[in-house]
Amino acid sequence: MVEKLKNVVENIARDFLENSLALRYDICTCNICKTDMLAYILSRVPAKYATTEQGIIHTVIEQAKVEHRAEIARAVIAAIDIISKNPRHKQHEDRKKTFQLLLDKIFEDRGLDFRHYREEILKRRVAMRMRTNNISSYADYLRFLIKNPAEYEELFAALCINVTEFFRDPEVWVTLRYLFEKLAKEKTKKNDLTIKIWSAGCSSGEEPYSIAIMLKEMAKTGLLNNFSTEIVGTDIDKAALKMAEISKYPKESLKNVNAQYLKEYFTPLSDGRHHLNKDIKDRVKFQYLDLINQESVENPDVVICRNVFIYFSRSLQEQLLTKFHKALKPGGYLIMGKAEIIFSEAKEIFKDIDINARIYQKKEV
Numbered sequence: 001m002v003e004k005l006k007n008v009v010e011n012i013a014r015d016f017l018e019n020s021l022a023l024r025y026d027i028c029t030c031n032i033c034k035t036d037m038l039a040y041i042l043s044r045v046p047a048k049y050a051t052t053e054q055g056i057i058h059t060v061i062e063q064a065k066v067e068h069r070a071e072i073a074r075a076v077i078a079a080i081d082i083i084s085k086n087p088r089h090k091q092h093e094d095r096k097k098t099f100q101l102l103l104d105k106i107f108e109d110r111g112l113d114f115r116h117y118r119e120e121i122l123k124r125r126v127a128m129r130m131r132t133n134n135i136s137s138y139a140d141y142l143r144f145l146i147k148n149p150a151e152y153e154e155l156f157a158a159l160c161i162n163v164t165e166f167f168r169d170p171e172v173w174v175t176l177r178y179l180f181e182k183l184a185k186e187k188t189k190k191n192d193l194t195i196k197i198w199s200a201g202c203s204s205g206e207e208p209y210s211i212a213i214m215l216k217e218m219a220k221t222g223l224l225n226n227f228s229t230e231i232v233g234t235d236i237d238k239a240a241l242k243m244a245e246i247s248k249y250p251k252e253s254l255k256n257v258n259a260q261y262l263k264e265y266f267t268p269l270s271d272g273r274h275h276l277n278k279d280i281k282d283r284v285k286f287q288y289l290d291l292i293n294q295e296s297v298e299n300p301d302v303v304i305c306r307n308v309f310i311y312f313s314r315s316l317q318e319q320l321l322t323k324f325h326k327a328l329k330p331g332g333y334l335i336m337g338k339a340e341i342i343f344s345e346a347k348e349i350f351k352d353i354d355i356n357a358r359i360y361q362k363k364e365v
């Protein structure tokens with residue numbers, strides 16, 4: 001029996017093309033466009049045929065990869081460029097418009113306003129959900145969401161990007177301890193024995209719980225004698241807030257927790273996770289709060305809002321900084337993430353305290 005000839009270059013090209021398209025959220029990747037891209041690539045690279053009689057086809061593919069890798073990669077780039085600018089189908093989606101429609105729909109349906117988040121981050125995240133559901137246009141994804149409201153939960157998990165861990169950026173926490181000690185001393189002098197901390201965008205609770213552990217440790221030195229402390233954690237991600245309430249954490253989120261803290265503040269579970277002890281858990285109150293559309297937590301001494309600003313457009317950042325400024329007590333502190341800085345105009349309302357740890361203090365204006 002004659003074995004079917006197989007163009008092994010086609011396999012390689014398909015692979016390269018899929019990998020390259022997996023990162024593209026800005027162009028049409030429908031089946032028609034993909035087929036055209038593949039045809040374009042194959043027209044540029046010499047075919048290399050193999051039959052199963054030639055032995056293990058895998059070996060032939062590997063050989064062809066070595067010989068033609070660069071050529072195929074160049075053809076893939078050219079194919080994506082040419083076909084995406086000139087798709088064969090007539091109704092080329094106005095992706096800018098349909099993306100905005102998608103964000104409007106999310107806002108209308110669920111009240112979550114991603115319309116002023118940084119677009120490239122959102123598009124990358126939406127693309128992940130579209131790929132999982134084998135959908136290539138925003139318009140189709142919008143229709144899919146309407147038919148399958150359960151997809152909203154998956155989409156929000158992708159959009160909220162709630163990665164976090166205990167004592168994230170450990171070096172910052174050394175500085176934070178000094179800051180809180182300074183604050184406690186200042187307040188003792190003023191005979192104001194309260195400290196209120198707001199962890200804004202707290203995800204699954206690791207950040208406010210890290211603060212609770214830090215304050216508990218500080219209390220051992222007597223610095224917080226007779227103080228009443230209040231820690232509030234807020235987020236828009238309901239699933240993350242639920243995890244915070246459950247407070248059972250996998251080892252990845254505990255990698256910066258030292259052995260003493262692990263022993264003192266957690267109980268190991270049989271599945272490898274650790275359960276936060278009730279004493280620390282009870283020191284944090286969680287609530288759903290949308291930083292854009294809802295009122296701030298009132299009068300905190302410290303707002304810790306780390307790794308949230310990075311998703312926001314400049315105008316949204318401005319809006320939020322003004323909100324935090326208004327909410328903070330006189331002389332209160334704002335702590336942002338390592339990758340975030342407040343833009344120069346905001347220096348009128350916040351002054352630098354520690355640039356490396358991203359600590360700012362409210363100015364009276």
Ligand SMILES: C[S@@+](CC[C@H](N)C(=O)[O-])C[C@H]1O[C@@H](n2cnc3c(N)ncnc32)[C@H](O)[C@@H]1O
Nearest residue numbers: 160162164201203235236237290291292306307
């Ligand atoms: C990367 S996590 C940061 C968690 C923690 N602050 C840290 O630095 O480890 C970003 C969090 O911001 C939350 N977030 C995004 N937009 C928000 C909004 N408009 N209001 C409140 N939280 C928001 C997300 O749900 C997510 O849990």
